[in-house]
Amino acid sequence: MLISAERGLTPDGRLEPLWLRIQDGRIAESGTGTPPGPADLHHSHGVLSPGFVDVHCHGGGGADFTQGAEGARTVRSTHLAQGTTTMLASLVSAPQDVLLEQIKELKPLVDSGELAGVHLEGPWLAPGRSGAHDPEVLTNPETAAAEQLLGQGAIRMVTIAPELPGALETISAVSSAGAVAAVGHTDADYRQTQDALAAGATAGTHLFNAMAGLHHREPGPIPALLEAGAWLELIADGVHLHPAVLDMVFTTAPEKTVLVSDAMAASGIGDGDYTLGGLEVRVADGEARLRGPDGAVGAIAGSTLSLSAALRHSVLEAGVPTAQALQAATAHPARMIGLSDTGALSPGNRADLVLLNDQLLVEGVMRAGQWVSDGQGNTDPGL
Ligand SMILES: [Zn+2]
Missing domain, CATH: 3.20.20.140 (Metal-dependent hydrolases)
Structure with a gap:
């Protein structure tokens, strides 16, 4: 799954256009600027944050x-x-x-x-x-x-x-x-x-x-x-x-x-x-x-x-x-607390994400590659 955002938190703490490729519950690849292909989800407002x-x-x-x-x-x-x-x-x-x-x-x-x-x-x-x-x-x-x-x-x-x-x-x-x-x-x-x-x-x-x-x-x-x-x-x-x-x-x-x-x-x-x-x-x-x-x-x-x-x-x-x-x-x-695989949108980390709107209210949450809620009103009752 490819996710892109107009403003996402980079691992060094800046807000920039950001994209992530999610695979097997992890961030497989990430980058700033234009995503390498059509995104499955584009977050055009607010902020894409790590969980x-x-x-x-x-x-x-x-x-x-x-x-x-x-x-x-x-x-x-x-x-x-x-x-x-x-x-x-x-x-x-x-x-x-x-x-x-x-x-x-x-x-x-x-x-x-x-x-x-x-x-x-x-x-x-x-x-x-x-x-x-x-x-x-x-x-x-x-x-x-x-x-x-x-x-x-x-x-x-x-x-x-x-x-x-x-x-x-x-x-x-x-x-x-x-x-x-x-x-x-x-x-x-x-x-x-x-x-x-x-x-x-x-x-x-x-x-x-x-x-x-x-x-x-x-x-x-x-x-x-x-x-x-x-x-x-x-x-x-x-x-x-x-x-x-x-x-x-x-x-x-x-x-x-x-x-x-x-x-x-x-x-x-x-x-x-x-x-x-x-x-x-x-x-x-x-x-x-x-x-x-x-x-x-x-x-x-x-x-x-x-x-x-x-x-x-x-x-x-x-x-x-x-x-x-x-x-x-x-x-x-x-x-x-010494966690090395979460807290930043870096390749290799667990795919934990939060989609925030312009008022920083939570619109979507993903943990380990699974949407808890995807910002489109869909939630996974199993989580
Ligand atoms: Zn206390």
């Missing part, structure tokens, strides 16, 4: 990744319909035996390639920065516990607060196991963050959220992550970050930005009452917040984003150039 890669997502479609394989498939198909062709399953903090059980449930989906892996967000987080994590289950990191979890063969990323006792050893263990160690939900200062980066951390989990902000005398974790060239997760929903801050990060570190959804169950559904890791969450006007027994609303509890909505917010509200925002939803997260 989106979401490295931080807890749920969607009313389900979340703590609910076993069936829940995971609901989350996956909800986000796939919005262009996310690759995702990590993020698990909120829980006791070790619960995490082991949850990982066991998700492992078959990792083995089949439906999920790119599991992201453990905790339980090794700072009690004072717990956000929507149950403070009761937070613990200090221990290498033995980490190795038992990593030994399940499904974990691709772990978020850790580096100032906790035992954290640096655990960061080394995570990174030696080939997973991404990310600094997050932390009270770390500048030096402690530098120590984490020296121990093998390569990313910051939802930059600015659940960590100290920038202060001219107390720089905190953010400048340490920036100067080390760490990957910078950003929740671009207008709730977690002001558009001006989002734009600032894209301007400062355009090669290291990673858009994430950090979505919870309400993504793709809407307002209402939900749970996240056993805690009550109320979603009103698309904003998810913890809810106490007295009904009072508390900390932000994940987002209701899809990655495509994060992309639109970045471009349309924060003024990020389209190509830069696309890179942050595709190539950067793929590189962050």
Whole structure:
């Protein structure tokens, strides 16, 4: 199948006339300019993008990744319909035996390639920065516990607060196991963050959220992550970050930005009452917040984003150039977690594509050469 577009994202991050030949689920050939023959599909408006890669997502479609394989498939198909062709399953903090059980449930989906892996967000987080994590289950990191979890063969990323006792050893263990160690939900200062980066951390989990902000005398974790060239997760929903801050990060570190959804169950559904890791969450006007027994609303509890909505917010509200925002939803997260066969429209890669219209709304999604929906109103119910 030959697909052409007036504007497609090239592997080096430019928007140009682009064509792709798809064969056996992969991009067999690609080029800029005029296609070598009549295209089976010509995308004349909007943008042809690689499939989106979401490295931080807890749920969607009313389900979340703590609910076993069936829940995971609901989350996956909800986000796939919005262009996310690759995702990590993020698990909120829980006791070790619960995490082991949850990982066991998700492992078959990792083995089949439906999920790119599991992201453990905790339980090794700072009690004072717990956000929507149950403070009761937070613990200090221990290498033995980490190795038992990593030994399940499904974990691709772990978020850790580096100032906790035992954290640096655990960061080394995570990174030696080939997973991404990310600094997050932390009270770390500048030096402690530098120590984490020296121990093998390569990313910051939802930059600015659940960590100290920038202060001219107390720089905190953010400048340490920036100067080390760490990957910078950003929740671009207008709730977690002001558009001006989002734009600032894209301007400062355009090669290291990673858009994430950090979505919870309400993504793709809407307002209402939900749970996240056993805690009550109320979603009103698309904003998810913890809810106490007295009904009072508390900390932000994940987002209701899809990655495509994060992309639109970045471009349309924060003024990020389209190509830069696309890179942050595709190539950067793929590189962050070490995926070499997706995230860019390069020959040899899996044929994961998104057709976007002029407003960057998703019109069509292809995963591994199969249309999930082709932009002509046809969908494959098997996916
Ligand atoms: Zn978080």
